Amino acid sequence: MRELTYWYERRHGTVATIALVRDLPPVLERYIDRSRPALGLLASTWYPSALCWHMCDRVIETAHDEGREIAREAARDTVPRMIHGIYKALYETLASPELYARHVGRHWKKLHDTGERSLVIRSPGVAMSTVRDWGGHHPLLCWMTIFTMASLFEAMRFPEVTVERMQCVAHGAGECATLLRWRE
Numbered sequence: 001m002r003e004l005t006y007w008y009e010r011r012h013g014t015v016a017t018i019a020l021v022r023d024l025p026p027v028l029e030r031y032i033d034r035s036r037p038a039l040g041l042l043a044s045t046w047y048p049s050a051l052c053w054h055m056c057d058r059v060i061e062t063a064h065d066e067g068r069e070i071a072r073e074a075a076r077d078t079v080p081r082m083i084h085g086i087y088k089a090l091y092e093t094l095a096s097p098e099l100y101a102r103h104v105g106r107h108w109k110k111l112h113d114t115g116e117r118s119l120v121i122r123s124p125g126v127a128m129s130t131v132r133d134w135g136g137h138h139p140l141l142c143w144m145t146i147f148t149m150a151s152l153f154e155a156m157r158f159p160e161v162t163v164e165r166m167q168c169v170a171h172g173a174g175e176c177a178t179l180l181r182w183r184e
């Protein structure tokens, strides 16, 4: 949430970022500091889903694609910064399709308090990514997960990385599933 908020502030400025928490329920106010960058959100703190959903709803308020394009742009900007910054060591544990498939479930649990994530390689250059039982699911966060994965594969220097979302719990499916393709 912090990285997404930092990106939003870089892209849209402080006034628009503060507007993401307008009409925030009073019980959520204690997580927010409007005088600090990225609303004072911290990398190492767990935030209630209600806060993330409130902000995500605002981010995609005028979008017509559940935030798909916003997520794509945010991931392309954020992921290269993260893997050259404080997440460099973490990225090195994910830096091939095989490593990503092996470790993504474990990394997911460090970043989310619900949900089971997996990536299954079906053939060279084709894999299925799934998330299930994700209590904190939001369409924008679902697209962020998808495009973060795509940007990480682009960082592995594969050309022609594409994603095709097959199903999403926002549309009544039992789990979210995305077909990932890259050229070996």
Ligand SMILES: [Zn+2]
Pocket (backbone or CB within 6 Å): 137, 138, 139, 142, 167, 168, 169, 170, 176
């Ligand atoms: Zn989804």
